[in-house]
Every structure is written in structure tokens, then in C-alpha cells.
Amino acid sequence: MKKIIDESKLILIAIPVLLWTLLPIYHLFVLSISNQESMLAGKLWPDDPTLQNFQIVFKQQHYYLTNFWLQMFNSFFIALATGLITLFVATCAAFAIARLHVRGGRSIMNLALATYLIPAAFLAIPMYKAMGTYGLLNTQTALILAMVALASPYAIWVLKQASDKLPKELDEAAVMDGATSLQLFRLVYLPLMKPSMVVIGIYALLLAWNEYLYAFLLLSSEKAVPLAVGLGLFLSADDAPWNLLMAAGLLYAIPPAVIYYGFRKNMVAGLTSGSVKS
């Protein structure tokens, strides 16, 4: 009897939680399969569900979607480049700080942490100004560099913590065998750090894929912007094609969701070692 009461209590919590979580996503989905009329009537379920919106998006048949696939590719490119460069920068730095105990490493670590903690929105304007001086405005390089700068502090921190957990004896043994620092990095460190590196790579990748503010500030040409900015352009359309926006938005939301679920186990493990920026 107590079991049944417990179970029903849990269900009573689960229902509102699911409603709350899924309502906007359900709404997004409903709009993406609605025609203009049902959408503007605010129907709970469209009169004639249609896949026409997706067809229009796929074929880039709307004025605001003429660069859809290009922008999707831009998103991929920027995310991938950010992920890989962040991995490179952060792994090297974590190794130098945690294993080689480079001088000044601690201070750099703390400065990086501070960068991680300061909200990105507050760094946006100064970074935008600086990009202007570097002459990098409106290049994808600017956005990639910005995303690397935003992603590496946390990456270094997590990788450093993971490095600290590796037994010290490893280095010592390697040194005894006459290994150089570089060999130590390649042959001992990298293989052991693989799991954490996967988490960090994905973290940086998702951060870049999901970014709106920086992308919108640093890039402008419709052919260079990632999909997030392309979708934002819909707000200036004067025929309210929200159904197309949502269809395109759904396609944009699927890759990160899939990646997240694919690597859920690693991500949760990564989470416990610190906290990923929400």
C-alpha cells in the first residue's frame, strides 16, 4: 500500500515537471507542422498537419531561408573549429600547469577561472571593439577565436583537475626512462586524458553551436553567419513565417540534442568534476 502511495506521489510530481519542460518544445513542434492559418489561430493541434514547412526549409524556398544550408554548414564549421582548437589550447595548458608545474601556471589558472566566471555578455562589447581594431570583424575567425577564449578557461580547469588525479609516479617513471616532456605528453598523458578530452571537446562544440550573442555581434554577412543568427533574422520578416522559423529551428536544435544524448554518460561524469556553464 505504501508503495502505491509513494509511486503516485512521484507521478504527481512528474506530470507538472513534464508539462513545464515540454510545453514550449511541443509548441515549437506544433508550429513547425502547421500551415499559416492554424498557426495564427493558436491551435493546440493543427487542422491539417503538414511537412510542407520542412520541404520549404530543405529547398530554401523562403526569402529568409535562402542560405539555410550554408548557415547550417557555418554552424558546423565554427563549432568544430572551436571544439578542436579549444582542445588543443586547453590540453597543452593543463599539461603545462598540472604536470610540468610551469612557473606562473597557478596565476594563469586563476585568471582563466575569472574569465570563466565573468558573464560572457559583459565581455561581448569589449571583445567586439577589439575585433574591430584587429580588423577581424565579420570574419568567422573572430567568432572562432572568441568562442575559444570563452571555452578554454573551463576546459583548462576541468582538464587540470583530471590531470591532478593521474598518479605522480607515472611522470617519474617516464622521466627515469629518459622520456622528454614532449614524449611524456604524447605517450603517457594524452592516452590517459582521452575521456576528459571528449567531454571538453563536446562542451566547446556545443557552446559554439548554441551561441547567439557573439555570433550576431561579430558576424554580419548572411553567408558567413551561423544558423542561430540566420534564425534571428526572422524577427524582421513582415509576414510572420513562424512556422518556417520553427521548422528550421527544430533542425538546428537536433544536432546538439543528439550529441548530448549520445555522450550523456561522459557528460554527467564531466559534470561531477566541476560545473559546465549553463
Add this chain to the structure above:
Amino acid sequence: MTATTMAAPLAPPSAATSGHTRDRALWGAVMLAPYVLVFAVMVVYPVAYGLWIGLDLNAYRRLFADPIFLRTVLNTIIFVFVAVNLKFLIALALSGFFVAQRAWVRFVLVLFILPWAVPSIPTILSFRVMLNPETGMVNSQLFQWFGIVEGPGWLTDPTLAFLCSIMVHIWKSLPFWTLILVTGRLAIAQDLYEAASVDGASRWQQFRFITWPSLATLYVTSTMLSMIWTLGDFNSVYLLTGGGPGDLNHVLATLGIRYMRNNALDLGIASIIVAMPLILPMVYFMVKRLSKGADA
């Protein structure tokens, strides 16, 4: 990792040659260099440039003369206070739900993560369309079922619109913090609870004397982190209402961008600098706390 490496001699390499030390120092510097470069180019220079622009006292005079500035500061404080506390109370409660050992609860958790896993743009714009007073689903349904012609002005009444921004913020970041607290709860030894229930302790007593003491540190750290990041939440306000109606619902994160759009970049910088006394102490505190944790 093989057994041989683990069984390597434990004697400290006291006779490390100077060549080895130099090698470490050299490679340490080389490998730290990429990040130092990124940091210098993307953080140090921009911030220094920003501060230099921010030296213009005239900008602050104009900033404080802007009628919406003080309102924005007030909004920001309320936003952070309400959003963070509400979010954490809910997260604390929900983390109790999600530790239940049931397969279906784990499935609910998988769905519950969605808002955090998907990008902001489509979902927040979905809220925006859904809450549109005339054509949105919510008011359309109110009209259809209850004949309410003028449904609530979700995004047009200043107070409601502000609450909606807070709601969207919570929707987006609740899963993450709930997960953190779930992880925290899972780290508590189960036998403590078993022993307690044998002693006849109530649910509340279990929470009060076992769960809370173990979670408190994590809870406080997380709250602090979340406060800092909530201060910087641009999307929940910008994409939902654009700071409207009537520029009444800006927060500091969106106000800077608004100044930039209005051809007043110096005011944008000034508004950020004004926020620093609020943020930097927290950042300092957190850096100390986190880097101490990292060494433990």
C-alpha cells in the same frame, strides 16, 4: 596503463639532471603559450581597451541621467534574486524526486534535460510566439475555451513580461542545476538514510539532518555561480521581449547592447563597468573557492 608502469620504482628522482629541468621549463612555457596568447588577445587587450574607454567620466554622468538606467539596475537585482532563489528551491526539491530509484524516473530525467541541451534561439522564440497576446497559443486557447477576448498581456504588461523573462530563464537553466544537486545527493551514503529510518526519523528529519548538511556547501557554491551567470543572461530577456515594453524590462546584460545599437558605445561600456562592483567580489570569492577545491 599497464602493471609495469604502476609498479615503477617509487624513489624520487632526486638526481634529476639540470637538462631535464630545463626541458620541463621550456616545454611548460611552450605549451602554455597558446592559451596565454588567446588570453592576451581576446581578454586582456579588450578589457584594457574597455577600461580605457570607461575612463570618460562624462559617460557615467550621461548614464545616470538616462531614466531607464536606474530602473535597469533595479530590474537586474530583482531578476537575479528572484530567478536564482526560485530556481534553486525548485532544483533542490526536484533533485529529491530524481534520485528515486525507478527506471521511469530516469526516463523523465532524460526529457527534463532537454531545455538545457537544445539551443536558446528556437525555444525562446517559441515562448515568444506562444505568449503573443493576439495570435499566441495561450491566449487563443483562453479565447476558445473561456471566451476571453483580452487574455493576459504576457509580454506587454511590464510586470508580467518581466516575470515571463524570469520564467524562461528558469526553464532554460533549471535542468542543469537540478542535475548538479542530483549528483550531490547521490554522493550521500545510503546507509545513513537506512539507519535513520530504522530510528524512525521522518522524511523532513532525514532531509534536515542528513541531506542538507551534506548538500549545503554544494548548494551555496552553485547558487553563487548561478548568480554570476544569471547577471549575464542576455537571451532570456533579449529574445523574449527585447527589454520591452517601453524599455522598462532591460537588465544590465541587454542594456549594454541597446546602447551599442543606439550609437552610444561608451555608455554600453560604462554600464558594464558599473556592474563590476557587483560581480567582481563574487568572482574573486569563487575563484578562491574553486581553485582551492582543485588542489584538494
Add this chain to the structure above:
Amino acid sequence: MKSLRHLVTTAALAALTTGWVAPAMAQESITVWFTKGFYKGEDDALLAVVDKFQKATNVKVDLSLYATEDCVTKSVGAVEAGTPPDVGFCTTYDFRTTGKWAFEGKLEDVSDVLEPLKAQIQPQALATTFLMNDKTKKKAYYAFPVQQQMMHITYWKDMLEEAGFKESDIPKGWNGYWDFWCDKVQAGLRAKGKRIYAVGHPMGVAASDTFYSFLTFANAYGAQVVDEDGKIVLDQPKNKAAMIEAVKSYANILQRGCTPPSSVNWLDPDNNVAFHNKTTVMTHNATISIAAKHLDDMNNPALTQEQRDQAKKNYYDNIRTAEFPNKPDGSKMTNLAAVKTAVVFAEGKNKKRGKEFMAFMMKDENLRPFVEGSVGRWFPTTVEAAKAPFWTGDDPHRKIVQKQYTDGTVPFQFVYNYKFTAVNAENVWAKAVNRVVQDKIAPEAAVDEMIARIKQIAG
């Protein structure tokens, strides 16, 4: 592991080279930023001009098209950062930045290009580009008058009839006019169970539609804000009283529930959206873009035949373009015209060629297709193009537009005092209306705040 390392290096290199190496290899080029048109025709005409220019000069044109709001934001940022394009044309420059940039010496003097063209350009349009430069302490032409706009009323004739009225029932007097839409038409349709609003009344602070509409109201009430020397005269009792009336009148439309509640958040396209949806029966809009969309749709091959037929019916029968009612004092309305300006930036890398591009663009054979490509959304600034059959023919909408322009226009305040671009950017007008509507303060107090703020910004 080796492969991952290889991948990291390659990607890092690839990312770095795309940004840095590409420009080094390019031929001579100019950077041009334009507002993305509302219709395909505009962009097509522009691309044709660009194409012709590239062929004629062998200079590559790097053209970027931005949404209305992004366009001006990007430009402002780029000017601040010292990295502007060579040529910029955003349809809100005139409202927001042209005067300020000219004053601060950020723009290239283009008098040498405009002087020879003087006779071909409408004088009141040309006058708006003769601007003060604080660095040289002289006035000169700092912008190209590309096209212009003014306020029109647009309404659904079929909805009006559904409400039980004829077009001839629409009053000509100011108060009677708004009462007719709000009380009679809205009530007529509500009685049929429709969830509609009579007027689409822009009130969002981020929309230029809002200050355009509001200043039209202020103009109707005779509230003069500055004199021709740019001195603020709004605090004179007569003007202040008129402004209070204008604020009351403007706020009243929302207060009586006659415009959609969401209008307080509207961005520029949103009154169009509400009109197309038939959420509103009429709206005031600073171009005939609303009707023009249906003209565009009726020739849009991506739509079904049925949709094209409906669009045609909408354009020719269902949608009407009309003038504003008479002023409250009974006199005829004079319309605020805004001339859209293209500029060459002083810090542009290749501004000489940029100037050449604009000189090329200003030629009638190039400019006219671009302006007409907007299917009536923008009115030409040249004398000849304004008399073209495109405007004087039997198109039901353009005819009215042409008539409104020939009736004469007045300029915005920022032509006399550039700091009013900042007043408009902050949308002091919409703020005052919102103070009355949202914070329920007295219109008198709201106007006091408005005057104080205007003095702070533009005094």
C-alpha cells in the same frame, strides 16, 4: 591518437588561414553594406547594378545585405571601431546616424558628385543631405538621397464592409476619424465574434515606425519641437500644450483597446504582420509596403495559383491606401517625409572607389530600377522618376502616394539639429506614450519628462 593530433593541427591551421590569407589574394574591391530589401525585386535590382559596376570598372563589390535593424547596428559599431565599409546604405541611417556622422567628420564630402546632379533631384530631398561638419565648421553634401518615404493609411476594404460600413462613411475630421475605426468598425466586427482590433498602432520603442507615427500625430497637433536653427522650442507654452494633446491622442488608441496589446512591443515589421493576418483593420505605415507585399505575392512563382489570385484580389480590390485625416484644427495634413541616405565613410579603405560606386548608382538608369524594384515601397528622389508612369499610371496605391508627395512635405527635426537622431534612437516619444500607458502618469508629466530629456540630449 596520432590521427586526432593531426586533425587538431589541420583544423587549427584551416581556421586561421580562412580568416587571414583570403583577403591578401583578392583583386581591388570595395565593401558595400545595404539593407536587405523587403522584397526580392529590390535585391535583384541592386545585384544588377553591382554586376554592371563590376563589369564596367573591374572593381569587385563585396556586398552585404543586413536586416533593417542589424544594418544600422553593424554600421554604428564599425564606425566606432574605425573599420566601416566604403559605402553604407541602411534605411534607418537618416533617422539614426547620418547627421551625427556628418557632424563628427565620419563621412566623406560627396558634393563633387551631387553638385552636377542638383537639377535632377527634388529640392526638399536634396536639402536633407546638406549637413554640418563640426571638424570643418562648414555645411556640405555628406550623403546621397536615394529614396524617400512618408506616412500612409492602409485598410482592408472587405473588413470595413464586413463591419457594416462603406468607404464613404469614413470621416475626414481628426477625432471623428479615430472614433469611427475604434468605436464603430471594431464594435461591428467584435459583434460578429471576431477577435480583431481596428487600428495597428505602433508603440514599441525599438521601432522607427513608432516615432514616425507619433511625430505625424505631433505634427497634426502643431507641436513644433525645434526651429530651423535647431533650437528647441517645445517648451514654449503653445507647443507644449499641443504636444500634450498629441501624447493623449496617441496613447488613447491603446487605452481604449483599439490596437493589439502587443503593439507596445512591436518592431518595425509587426504592424505589417498584424495587418496581413487581418488582426487589424487598418494601420498607419510609413510606406505602402503592406499593399506592395501582395503585389509581390501575386507574381511569386513559389506560391500556388490560388494564393497568387488571392494576392491579386487583395492588392486591387481589398486593400486601400489613403491619406491621413485632416488635422484637429481642420486644416489639411502635411506629411513628414524621410529621405533615405547612402553615405561614403571617411575611414573606408577604398572610399574613392566607393564614391564612384555611388555616383554610378545615382544614375537614373541604375537608381530607378532599384527604387521601383521595391514595388512602391519607396518613392524616388529624382524629379524625372517621380513623374514616371510607374507612379502616375492607374495603380490604385501608387496614385495616392504620388498625390501625397505633390501636396508637399515637411522634414524631420534632425535635419535642423542632428542630435535629434539620438532623441529618435532613444525614442523619447514612445517612452512618453509608454509612461502614460504603462505607468499611468499624467500626459502633462510625461511631456515634462520628454522636454527635460530632449534638452539633455539635444540642448
